[in-house]
Amino acid sequence: MVDVTALGARVASSAVTPLVRRLFVRDGPGAGLVDRPVRISALVSFRGEKRTVTPKDVEKIAGELVRRALAAAGPGEEPVGAAEAAVVKDALARTLARLGEITVEDYEAVGLGPERFARELSAGVPLAPYGLGEGGTLLYERLLHTASLHILNFLTQRSTYVARRQTVQAQQVARLVQAVDVLLERLPSRSAEDAGFEERYADHIAARYGTLTIYGLDAGTREWPLDTAYLSLEATRPRAGRGGSRGPEYPTVAAEQVLAGHDQVFLRGVAGSGKTTLVQWLAVTAASRVYDHGLPHLIGQVPFVLPMRRIVRPGAELPLPGDFLRAVGCPVAGEQPPGWVERVLRARRGVLLVDGIDEVAGDRRAAARRWLRELVRAFPGNLWLVTSRPSAVPEEWLAAEGFSELVLAPMGREGVATFVRRWHRAADAPEAVGESLLGAVRTTSELNRLATNPLMCGMLCALHRDRRGFLPQDRRSLYEAALTMLLERRDRERELDDPDGTPLPYAVQVQLLQKLAWWLIRNGRQEMDRAEALRIVGRALPALSLAANSGEEIYLALLLRSGLLREPAEERVDFLHRTFQDYLGARLAVEEMDFDLLVDHADRDEWEDVVLLALAHARPKEAEYLLRRLADSGDPRRTLLAAAGLRYAAEVAPEMRGRVEQGLVTHVPPGDFDAARELARAGGDLVLGLLPGPGEVDSRTAARVVHTAVSVGSEAALEFLRRFRDHPSSVVQQSLAAAWPQFDRDRYAREVLAHLPRQWSVDVSSVDDLRALAALGGWEHIRVRGAYRVEDLTGLIVADRLAHLTLDAAHPVEGLAWLSAFPGLRTVTVLTDPDTALAGRAPDRVKVQVPSADSPSRPQG
Structure with missing residues (x-):
């Protein structure tokens, strides 16, 4: 038997739309150009003196919906017999007739959405007298939902008032109608067994x-x-x-x-x-x-x-x-x-x-x-x-x-802010605590570099709350604090309610975990056999004064209490996250003085963090040895890694620091945009002091220098970029305008954007972005990224200044009437397939040339 739940979806909009339209009076020219809601009962075509459809016709429409749904099921797969199908038709016809009785207005109906609107229609039609079985009841509900969806879509298309005032709801209804047709194309005639299992x-x-x-x-x-x-x-x-050399912005x-x-x-x-x-x-x-x-x-x-x-x-x-x-x-x-x-x-x-x-x-x-x-x-x-x-x-x-x-x-400024605020709401922490953390992240370069992904943001939030606002300022201290929180504090608190198992001191847990981590790193593995983990733990027990315990007992205690190990599959073991594995492995590498092994693998991406964290753990002489080996290798990758390592080593002799910095000079200024990003990643704020100023290089090199500073992304980088804000190069100006989302919104707007020509495109992704541009007196070319509300655009964009507007097709707004709020607007560009740009091609776009304000064809509100 066919899947009954899909039957409503199997009636395509091409079949439903004409039937739904017959329920309403045919509008004359301009009937939908209204400035207020209209009661639905005043629109139906089967009431009043001038009705074009009779109540009997409503039964025919309901019957046609049932017939088409059953036809879509295929011969022999009908979910109900002919007698029950006739009862479904009667119940559906009575429900659709409620359109002439309800007091709901078109504007209100669209706001309800199809599910609630279907309930509104069916509220006055009890099904008990119809005696429908389970299949008949389900068919009735599905067809009523499908009809309700198309009724609401019709109302949004009929009335400019509804389309303008219920923009988001109109979009949702339109997407649901599209979904019905997509389902019709994709869902084959599944057996009831397949359909039930898929549910x-x-x-x-x-x-x-x-x-x-x-x-x-x-x-x-x-x-x-x-x-x-x-x-x-x-x-x-x-x-x-x-x-290769590709443009500064991907x-x-x-x-x-x-x-x-x-x-x-x-x-x-x-x-x-x-x-x-x-x-x-x-x-x-x-x-x-x-x-x-x-x-x-x-x-x-x-x-x-x-x-x-x-x-x-x-x-x-x-x-x-x-x-x-x-x-x-x-x-x-x-x-x-x-x-x-x-x-x-x-x-x-x-x-x-x-x-x-x-x-x-x-x-x-x-x-x-x-x-x-x-x-x-x-x-x-x-x-x-x-x-x-x-x-x-x-x-x-x-x-x-x-x-x-x-x-x-990496997460941008807005993404970090969103994550931090959600985290604090979930933790029932005061909003001010989250805002304090965001202030620290934005003004501290090391924290700014760390807050690039959800894992690190979560760790920062937890530590910031746990330490009442104090945060470590470097990666080693951050990981050490996180380990203390996850191993020591978590174990202590759980001991109160969980006396079972073998208690493991913090230091013992760390020793065992780093042995497991270093084995995985040296063997190029992400996980190990459980038997291998037991062997590693067992060999370590005598030196840790745990010989009286079995390796199995200690391993289980470590697995249950540390929170850092897990068994993703039977007989397999790995770390909860690679970040902890790299930190602990680097710690043991230093303890065992495996410096040559670290240098020999420094050209591999997966060893990069291990080398940097080893420098953070190393004593001064050990760090100096590592830095010298890296700087003297003659390999550009190792040279940049040595420069990055200066931020990690606790103490570096001036001669050694100069030696590493001299190696970095050979990469300044960068030869292309890829080299600029690599230089910023390796050198951080250090590289800013080596970069040439705006008057020392040609325009092409200046663009790469600017891109390097943008990639650094710190407060010091913003200070550096201020020097280029009056540069005449269009490429430099475009790069500076595009870099706005990477820095503190208000400060960058005041200190950089305010000094640029307004013609370059800038991205906005929040109401605060729009306010910042308004404070500058407006902007000519704005690209809106992500979801937006028309009232925000019309209320916050300086109307007389806007000339070009670019919108994301993933979040469209129906209709163009709202564009009349911008008298100077010349073009509206809608990116219809932004993903094609990722393949190196220009994105498909729909470009609308907006007529002048005095043109009769200009969209009217």
Whole structure:
């Protein structure tokens, strides 16, 4: 039998819209140009003296809706018999007739939304007298919801007043109508068994991936609802090779939109950047039965979350589609109908989320790539997102398989502020505490550099609250404080209620954890066999005076109490996050004086943080040895790493510092924009003192110098950029205008933007951005990023100054009438496919040339 829940969706808008329109009087010219709401009962066509449709016609319309829904089910798959279908028609006709009785106005109805409006219509129609069975009742409810959706869409299109005043609601209704048609195209005639299992599987996805672990809440960690915790990230193209030179600004797109423009995406991101969070969000969104999220490519799709750490087993083959659910330990795997996954993939309805290629041992990555290639070829047309840390595999690792490569960008100023404020609300902390932390992050360069991803922001929030406003000012102290919080304080507080297990002092936990971490780093692994972890712990016990305990006991105590280890799959062990692994491994590397090993691996991305943190742990003579080896290597990467290491070493002799800085001078000024970013990352504030001023270089070099300072992103960098605000180069001016989101909004606006020509495009993403521009007297070219409200744009943009407006297509506003608020507006550009820009092409756009204010064709309010 067919899936009854999908029947309403199976009636396309091309079929429903003409039927719905027959319920209302046909408007003459200009009938929708009103300035007030209209009662719906005054619009229906089956009441009054001039009615064009009779009550009998309403029954015919209801009957046609039922007939088309049953026809969509296919012969022999009707969910109700002919007799019950006739009863459904009668109940639906009586409910639609309520349009002539209710006192709801069109403006109010759109605000209710289709679900509540359907309840409003059905409130006066008790179903008990109709004697409908379960299938008939469900069919009635689905068809009423579909009809209500199209009625509201008709009202938004009919009335300019409703479209203008209920902008957000009108957009949601329009997206839902689009979703109905998308579902019609994508949902095959599923069996009841498949449909029922998909419902149960979707519930599992929502429960399994609907929360995030947030650091520092309730003495360690707490689960946070995904819809509250999720922070929209951004993705961009990966950097060019070292010899390449691309422009100073790469176009970005919201990370949740990466599958909108490409079916297959390989996404890189550093530790803690939010890769797994994005995977969870996409899975939950695809599994949800809510379709107004603005992501039509996920409507009707089935997500499969495939963490590589869980599905790769030593000596075992990677799973075939039918084994996906069992491989990840899905509890409903045993209920899966035979061949279900293959049917989903053949219908091109799969969203395959392969998380963590970097967590596969190096000798298994070639097999993983073959597995991906064979699946993509066997089941074309599905959506694929594969994630990895940047250094795990070479560039364009999956290019031959048709994957587009993108990189998760660090959190911007607004993203950090949003995260910090949400964290403090979730922790029931005073708002002033969160604002105090934001002030410290914005004015302290080291904290500013640390607050680049959700993991580090969560640690900063927890430590700031735990220490009543005091925060460490360097990475080593920050990690040390975080370890104390997670190991010592958490253990002490849990001891009150959990006397079981072996108590482990803080120092013992650290010693054991760093041995496990250093083994993983040296072996290029992200996780180890449980048996290997037990051997490492067992060998350490005699030296730690724990020989009386078994390795199993100590390991379990460490696993349960530290909060830093986990078992992601049976017989597998890893660290909760790579950040802690690198910190603890670097600490042991220094204790064991493995300095040559560190230098020998310093050219590898995955060892970079380990080397820097080793410099933070090293004593002066040890740090000097490491810096000398790096600076004298003749390798540009190691030279820049030595420069970056100056910020980490506690004490560096002046001669050694000069030696490292001299090596850095060879990279100043940078030769291209990629080199500029690399120089900023390595040198930080140090490099600002080596960069030439605005009058010392040509315009092209000046643009690269500015980009270096922008990439540093500190308060000192802002001071440096002030010197370039009067530079005549258009490239420099554009770069300065584009850099606004990287710095303190108000200060940058006063000290840099205010001195630039108003013609360059600036991005705004909040009401505060609009206010800052208004304080400058307005701006000519504004690009609105993300969601927006028309009343904010019309109320805060200086109307006489605005000449060019660019809008994101992901957050459209219906109609153009509101543009009449800007008499000087000449063009409106809507980016219809911003993701194409990530592939190196200009984004598709719709450009509207706005007539002059005195033109009769100019949009009127």
